[in-house]
Amino acid sequence: MTTATLDTLGRLESEAIHIFREVAGEFDRPVILFSGGKDSTLLLHLAIKAFYPAPVPFPLLHVDTGHNFDEVIEFRDRVVAQHGLRLEVAKVQDWIDDGRLEERPDGTRNPLQTVPLLDSITQHKFDAVFGGGRRDEERARAKERIFSLRTAFGQWDPKRQRPELWNLYNGRHRAGEHVRVFPLSNWTELDVWNYIEREGIELPDIYYSHEREVFLRDGMWLAEGPWGKARDGETLQRKVVRYRTVGDGSCTGAVESDAADIHAVIAEVAASRLTERGATRADDRLSEAAMEDRKREGYF
Amino acid sequence: MSDLLRLATAGSVDDGKSTLVGRLLYDTKSVLADTLDAVHRASADRGLATPDLSLLVDGLRSEREQGITIDVAYRYFATPKRSFVLADTPGHVQYTRNTVTGASTAQLAVLLVDARKGVIEQTRRHAAVLALLGVPRLVLAVNKIDLVDYDEVTFSRIAKEFTAHATALGYTEDSVVEIPVSALAGDNVVEKSANTPWYSGPTLLEHLENVPVEPDPHDAPFRFPVQYVIRPRTAEHLDYRGYAGLIAAGTVKPGDEVVVLPSGRRSTVTKIDTADGELAEAAAGQSVTLLLADEIDISRGDLISVAGNEPTVTDELDATLCWLAEKPLRAGARVLVKHGTRTVQAMVTDLRDRFDEQTLSSVDGPSSLELNEIGRVALRLAEPVPLDDYSFSRRTGSFLVIDASDGSTLAAGLVGAPLPLLENGVESCTGGSTATPDDHALVSPGP
Numbered sequence A: 001m002t003t004a005t006l007d008t009l010g011r012l013e014s015e016a017i018h019i020f021r022e023v024a025g026e027f028d029r030p031v032i033l034f035s036g037g038k039d040s041t042l043l044l045h046l047a048i049k050a051f052y053p054a055p056v057p058f059p060l061l062h063v064d065t066g067h068n069f070d071e072v073i074e075f076r077d078r079v080v081a082q083h084g085l086r087l088e089v090a091k092v093q094d095w096i097d098d099g100r101l102e103e104r105p106d107g108t109r110n111p112l113q114t115v116p117l118l119d120s121i122t123q124h125k126f127d128a129v130f131g132g133g134r135r136d137e138e139r140a141r142a143k144e145r146i147f148s149l150r151t152a153f154g155q156w157d158p159k160r161q162r163p164e165l166w167n168l169y170n171g172r173h174r175a176g177e178h179v180r181v182f183p184l185s186n187w188t189e190l191d192v193w194n195y196i197e198r199e200g201i202e203l204p205d206i207y208y209s210h211e212r213e214v215f216l217r218d219g220m221w222l223a224e225g226p227w228g229k230a231r232d233g234e235t236l237q238r239k240v241v242r243y244r245t246v247g248d249g250s251c252t253g254a255v256e257s258d259a260a261d262i263h264a265v266i267a268e269v270a271a272s273r274l275t276e277r278g279a280t281r282a283d284d285r286l287s288e289a290a291m292e293d294r295k296r297e298g299y300f
Numbered sequence B: 001m002s003d004l005l006r007l008a009t010a011g012s013v014d015d016g017k018s019t020l021v022g023r024l025l026y027d028t029k030s031v032l033a034d035t036l037d038a039v040h041r042a043s044a045d046r047g048l049a050t051p052d053l054s055l056l057v058d059g060l061r062s063e064r065e066q067g068i069t070i071d072v073a074y075r076y077f078a079t080p081k082r083s084f085v086l087a088d089t090p091g092h093v094q095y096t097r098n099t100v101t102g103a104s105t106a107q108l109a110v111l112l113v114d115a116r117k118g119v120i121e122q123t124r125r126h127a128a129v130l131a132l133l134g135v136p137r138l139v140l141a142v143n144k145i146d147l148v149d150y151d152e153v154t155f156s157r158i159a160k161e162f163t164a165h166a167t168a169l170g171y172t173e174d175s176v177v178e179i180p181v182s183a184l185a186g187d188n189v190v191e192k193s194a195n196t197p198w199y200s201g202p203t204l205l206e207h208l209e210n211v212p213v214e215p216d217p218h219d220a221p222f223r224f225p226v227q228y229v230i231r232p233r234t235a236e237h238l239d240y241r242g243y244a245g246l247i248a249a250g251t252v253k254p255g256d257e258v259v260v261l262p263s264g265r266r267s268t269v270t271k272i273d274t275a276d277g278e279l280a281e282a283a284a285g286q287s288v289t290l291l292l293a294d295e296i297d298i299s300r301g302d303l304i305s306v307a308g309n310e311p312t313v314t315d316e317l318d319a320t321l322c323w324l325a326e327k328p329l330r331a332g333a334r335v336l337v338k339h340g341t342r343t344v345q346a347m348v349t350d351l352r353d354r355f356d357e358q359t360l361s362s363v364d365g366p367s368s369l370e371l372n373e374i375g376r377v378a379l380r381l382a383e384p385v386p387l388d389d390y391s392f393s394r395r396t397g398s399f400l401v402i403d404a405s406d407g408s409t410l411a412a413g414l415v416g417a418p419l420p421l422l423e424n425g426v427e428s429c430t431g432g433s434t435a436t437p438d439d440h441a442l443v444s445p446g447p
């Protein structure tokens, strides 16, 4: 028999493709959240495969904090152009400029993404929003559904979430409500990297080791940028680093690493004793339930 | 051998489920340092001398604070042999809802008992739900074996009683394995225990790593619910018309004769397409795109089946429901049924019986089905739908019952009566009119 049993990556890919097609079949206005980071790049790769040889039938949306790494924005725009996709950008700066949002005293803009995201969903009447969230990222996400119902205020109420049975997804929602969809739910960080290797998916360079001027804050190596500079007592040093996650530069730390290619990264991730968020994301360290609180408010 | 195993936990509150899952994660080094730090800190805050491994699996703030359970959590771990997706049903598992959700996709369930209590009602109830949902393999983890002084006689008695029960539910002897464990001390979870020299079987992890996983049966007749029609309309693919979906059962090759249901139109598969190129053959579990020889009208919701071995197309349905909603089900209810990729209006015409989980018997003619109750019902569908029996295929024999007004999921539906005890002499899943419930089972009068 020529049909090999699917391996782990094959099963995960097939499941994700199934999810994309279900949404295309049942929703009117889906959108893919796309930042140029590795999870959203993977998401887009799977969407392209799901509808081949037709183009992806959804636009992309990026909530741009203005605190992004240049390499990532350049990569984002290149990928969008290469596949002839339509990208909507909601700039946090615009919301700050017209007073709908206020800059936080600590200068971090990650929490400010929620309002532009919800405003964009309302404005474009998006009814399904694909995100790259994975259940292995964090304990509150371990309970997240693949189809996650959000209220008209974008909020996540754990008690209203539906049981997910077999591979039958229930995407029904009232007018004004929307559903967040997580095709990567069952992937681990290592699965993501193994798949990136298998498929030869290109990522922004900052995921691989490079030299960078960084300073130490709260146990994390941060870079200077539009989000801020080293404060008194924090000294800039030249280090060989890479990023495991990519978000707002003010709270995304680099890890010291000489993993310069995909094989080295896989070896490093497999041997790592820290979770990807614990290692590099200040926003998740705030409290035991930090992620849960942000999800309730309408964060990804 | 498949390198992925989907498993679910079951068992009564306080039997040690969370601790066992925590132990499994801990001993397979699946817990990373920052997560472990958080558990150490939280344990110390609670005044505990040793880390409470159950904290590794308690997800939400309200669960930690109030001890209530929202729902199933998913955990991922891997050993060099296999990857595992574990559906963990923590907390108050008297709610069948959690167990049903976790069991719907599980290839194996780990059912816990407390060695001091042995097989209790809850054990029997969960085993019945697992059997109903068609979980092919069970592990009975006889936990807290340390609290009965690692006593062989106690273990054997529990194992024997459970085997008898599982057999009555339709499990064969080699699909059920009993293991004496202490989740707290770690005996026989990952490491073989010196405290149970009388036990020669595998540790829990060894068993999970080596248990054969039932592959999707390749000899089953081909079933393919159409999700989406792919029509690029580009110069390069002007006439391309592909039917995208995930193969629910069986295999397909170019040249195969197929029938499109419910229309009954026939055609031949000309090509199996994917983004990685054409396939010579594809099997259950794969997401593919089929191209057919004839231009026939096919859209989302249709089912492509092998010709000659097709599901019954019917608008009358005899089914088993696990009722998951607060508001009870009564005869006459109007609902939506989502089966495969098709959603149709439906009416519950009859509540035939309710499964009594305590006595493992059925109760005829209940006036309602309440939250977490399981029962057999008759449904009339607004249009004919191709249906397989659940015992033939979990994918094409399952459906959701949905509330048309607020969209919530009301029930897990299984075509036919997958549990022998629920069969009540019904011959076929579809002949609603011929179904005359008799009372050969241990029937007590309905309410």
Ligand SMILES: Nc1nc2c(ncn2[C@@H]2O[C@H](COP(=O)(O)OP(=O)(O)O)[C@@H](O)[C@H]2O)c(=O)[nH]1
Pocket: B011, B012, B013, B014, B015, B016, B017, B018, B019, B020, B054, B090, B091, B143, B144, B145, B146, B147, B181, B182, B183, B184, B185
């Ligand atoms: N002595 C002993 N105690 C255990 C064992 N497993 C769990 N416990 C204890 O039993 C209690 C309930 O455990 P927990 O894991 O929360 O049970 P759950 O409700 O099934 O998740 C806790 O106090 C555990 O420490 C075991 O193997 N031996």
Ligand SMILES: [Mg+2]
Pocket: B014, B017, B018, B019, B054, B090, B091
């Ligand atoms: Mg518990």
